[in-house]
Amino acid sequence: MILPIGAKNFEEAMQMGSETYHHLKDIIWEKYGSDSCNIGDDGGFAPNISSITEGLDLVIAAIDRAGYNGRIKLAIDAAATDFCVGKKYDLEFKSAKKSGQNFKTGDDMIEIYSQLCSEYPLVSIEQPFDKDDWEHSKKFTTLELCQVPIVLFIFYLLSGAHAIMHLQVVGDDLLMSDPERIKRAVNEYTCDALTLKASQVGTVTEAIEAVKQAKDAHWGVMVSHRSGDTDDSFIADLAVGAAAGQIKAGAPCRGECLTKYNQLLRIEEEFGSEGVYAGENWRTTAS
């Protein structure tokens, strides 16, 4: 996923995201052929890549070709519950020819994520471990991985702003937008942001309660669509109303994704000069 945090407003963010998406399509077409440009549930491409870094390199190349170097950061939704087998993580879970050799422990996964964080402009990882792997979620979140240069890091420490600089660890399945699980995650520090799925929590009232819990803990809030979503745009209003600062609604293609982004454009237009695009403050708007 990409975060166009260097945009001046949502309209520009949308332009940056769309241009990057279309450059990504060209790059994938050139390298893997047109079949690889078929899109999945969330509007993303799924070329036959053989490593995590191969995928990230494609996105970096697209950002570069679109001319947005330094203005767009990266995020990953690992959705690790999907490839957790027992207590291990099967990195070949998508392959038909499984060798059985690519199982990783929770500690191995921490190593992998840490390495990615040091090599890429990665600012957020969602669901890096299984939904019940509280142990590694805690171990990883507590690391507070930071990718800013050391000189800048010291400056941020001195200015008291260091809390926003480390990698955001987002709880999706770990929390299930459930108040009891959020409470446990806050107490144990097993993540520091909430994926908010209104259709998962059930009612708008409960969704607002979950946002309050997250804000009280000074967490980030990422309002999210669902796989196979409809063309309902309500989550755009929810994200603005909750001052979430973050929304995840898929790639800028197909009606069910675009309807959310179009609603955000309309909201921004309605607010006019009073509208505030979260931009660099994407994590702190929630507190």
Ligand SMILES: C=C(OP(=O)(O)O)C(=O)O
């Ligand atoms: C679409 C998502 O979730 P789900 O599969 O639970 O709908 C997501 O987390 O990006």
